[in-house]
Structures are given as C-alpha cells and as structure tokens.
Amino acid sequence: MRIPESELILNPDGSIYHLNLTPKDIATTIITVGDPDRVDDVSEYFDTIEVKVQNREFKTHTGTYKGNRISVISTGIGTDNIDIVFNELDALANIDFTTRTVKKNLTQLTFIRIGTSGAIQPEIPLDSIILSEVAIGFDNLLHFYKNDSILDSDFSEAFIKHTNWNSKKSNPYVVSADEKLLQLFSSEEILRGITTTHVGFYGPQGRVLRLPLEDATLNEKIASFTYNRRKITNLEMETAGIYGMAKLLGHRAISLNAILANRATGTFSNTPKKAINTIIQHTLDVLFP
Incomplete structure (x- = not known):
C-alpha cells in the first residue's frame, strides 16, 4: 500500500522530513545520544566520517570504526523525540521512498x-x-x-x-x-x-x-x-x-x-x-x- 505524502514527509532533496537523511546516510548500527554536541564526542573516535547532517536537535554522523560502518544521532530530550527519530530511521531502512511502500525484506537496526x-x-x-x-x-x-x-x-x-x-x-x-x-x-x-x-x-x-x-x-x-x-x-x-x-x-x-x-x-x-x-x-x- 502506498504511503501518502502527508504521512511520510520527504524534503525536496529526497531526505526524510525531520532528520534530513537519505537511506544511504545511515548504518545498521546506530548509537543514540540526547545532546547534539555529544555526537562529536562519539564520532571523534571514528576512523572516518562520511556523513555530517544536522536539522534542529537531530544531528547525525556516519563513518567507520575499526573498518565497521556506524552512525551516531542525537535525539534531543524526551520520548516525544524518540517517536520521531525511531520512526524516521526505520523508514530510511525499510520503506522505498520512490514507491512509498514498505519493503518486502526488512532490515533490522541495532540501537545503543x-x-x-x-x-x-x-x-x-x-x-x-x-x-x-x-x-x-x-x-x-x-x-x-x-x-x-x-x-x-x-x-x-x-x-x-x-x-x-x-x-x-x-x-x-x-x-x-x-x-x-x-x-x-x-x-x-x-x-x-x-x-x-x-x-x-x-x-x-x-x-x-x-x-x-x-x-x-x-x-x-x-x-x-x-x-x-x-x-x-x-x-x-x-x-x-x-x-x-x-x-x-x-x-x-x-x-x-x-x-x-x-x-x-x-x-x-x-x-x-x-x-x-x-x-x-x-x-x-x-x-x-
């Protein structure tokens, strides 16, 4: 079933509404922190950083650590923000943005x-x-x-x-x-x-x-x-x-x-x-x- 534009909101560049991320921007292993400044504290340990995106309190860095791809994202404070972050990260992994349909083969993400x-x-x-x-x-x-x-x-x-x-x-x-x-x-x-x-x-x-x-x-x-x-x-x-x-x-x-x-x-x-x-x-x- 096609998901309407009002339910899955995408930006003109194809990124998802709040996080400003596209599907290729995230790894399957994701560290979450509350404070946007703490994203830098985590990613300074990375060997490489390929993605740096921030919109509002949602800041994301994706890179590698010991050769493994990993993302870190700030959620801001509170479970209302968790609702936004987790729904949008799941959409990036499991919804085809072109057809606006859920993928047949779902990807399981790991959150720390x-x-x-x-x-x-x-x-x-x-x-x-x-x-x-x-x-x-x-x-x-x-x-x-x-x-x-x-x-x-x-x-x-x-x-x-x-x-x-x-x-x-x-x-x-x-x-x-x-x-x-x-x-x-x-x-x-x-x-x-x-x-x-x-x-x-x-x-x-x-x-x-x-x-x-x-x-x-x-x-x-x-x-x-x-x-x-x-x-x-x-x-x-x-x-x-x-x-x-x-x-x-x-x-x-x-x-x-x-x-x-x-x-x-x-x-x-x-x-x-x-x-x-x-x-x-x-x-x-x-x-x-």
Whole structure:
C-alpha cells in the first residue's frame, strides 16, 4: 500500500522530513545520544566520517570504526523525540521512498543509547555505568501503538499498586532490553538495573525549585519498590521509549547510562566528561572488539 505524502514527509532533496537523511546516510548500527554536541564526542573516535547532517536537535554522523560502518544521532530530550527519530530511521531502512511502500525484506537496526542518568539508590557510585535490563515509562508514547505483545503488565501493575499511582497520570508501561545485546554488554564492570523514564527533568523527577509536587514522596516510593527481588536503580528520559519503539518496529536496543548524579545522596559527579568518554569508549569496544 502506498504511503501518502502527508504521512511520510520527504524534503525536496529526497531526505526524510525531520532528520534530513537519505537511506544511504545511515548504518545498521546506530548509537543514540540526547545532546547534539555529544555526537562529536562519539564520532571523534571514528576512523572516518562520511556523513555530517544536522536539522534542529537531530544531528547525525556516519563513518567507520575499526573498518565497521556506524552512525551516531542525537535525539534531543524526551520520548516525544524518540517517536520521531525511531520512526524516521526505520523508514530510511525499510520503506522505498520512490514507491512509498514498505519493503518486502526488512532490515533490522541495532540501537545503543549512550546517556546520562541519576541513581536513585544510595549505594550506586557516581561515574558508574548502568545497563538497563528493564525500563518503566511514565510517558504515554507506547499507548498510541498496539503494544500488548511487548509489555510486562504484571510488572507495571505491581508498580502502580506500590506507588499508589495517580490515575490522572499516564499508566506506566514496562518493556525490556534486547536479550542478546544485554548479554553482549554485560560485564563485571557494568551494573545491571531497572530504569525509569520520566516526562520531565524537574517535577516529574521529584526536583523542587518553586513549584510544589503532586506527590512529594514519589521518589521514595520508586526507590523502595521491588519486583522479583530487583530494585529500580536510576531515572532518565528516553530509555523506555527507545526499548518500546525498537521492539515494535522489529529492531534491537540497549541503553547504557553514565551515573552523573545520585538523587538519594544529593551528589553530582566531579568528572562528568570523563564518565561520558568512558561509556563511549566502552560501547565502541564492545561493538567492535
């Protein structure tokens, strides 16, 4: 079936609307970062760079590392941007732009999120790396898609009950990492944990500047929640959307989080740049040893 111009929007040069990329511009292995400036931090490790494109907060570099083609793209902050980035990257891989039809043979993409995060358990050290086994989304992105096949409803129901979740907020959803990528990136140096994905940086993550919170004890409830003897380890703003969109589209995804803040102890890393560089180098070395 032909996809109308209003649904798949292409620019005059044939690139896709928001990302300004053409199908030849991306690799099948893609690192995602939130900050556009962090794209340069990643691509400086590349041996070659063949593509440099930026539109709005979406910045892409594609090149090679140890002879392997790889892309890095900035998503900006939040799962609303994840919806744009993942749909458009999938379209670049799996839709014929000439006929506006889905290709018969689909290409599976591999996504590795390199992000920063805040720990919610006091024992998690600053500058450590957490590999997200499971993500809990507090946004409503996945509720706009048919999602029953990928979500852990027992997990989310237990969380809703434990936190006495306000029904005016979107129902939390739970989605897991790609199992093969989880095994690939697991090591003694990397912590494994459960990540919550929030819809904002301040109130939604329990920060108070001038505005009072609807539930001032929510972070305490999150920290005290256990499921199958596992605790929530950290919070951020993209992982659940990445895991959900990747699974729905038939791709693979994993999220690595550099812990720059510990919300339980009120501390922040003295060497955030070093922590980010460590996670970048680790990611590239695991992908291409």
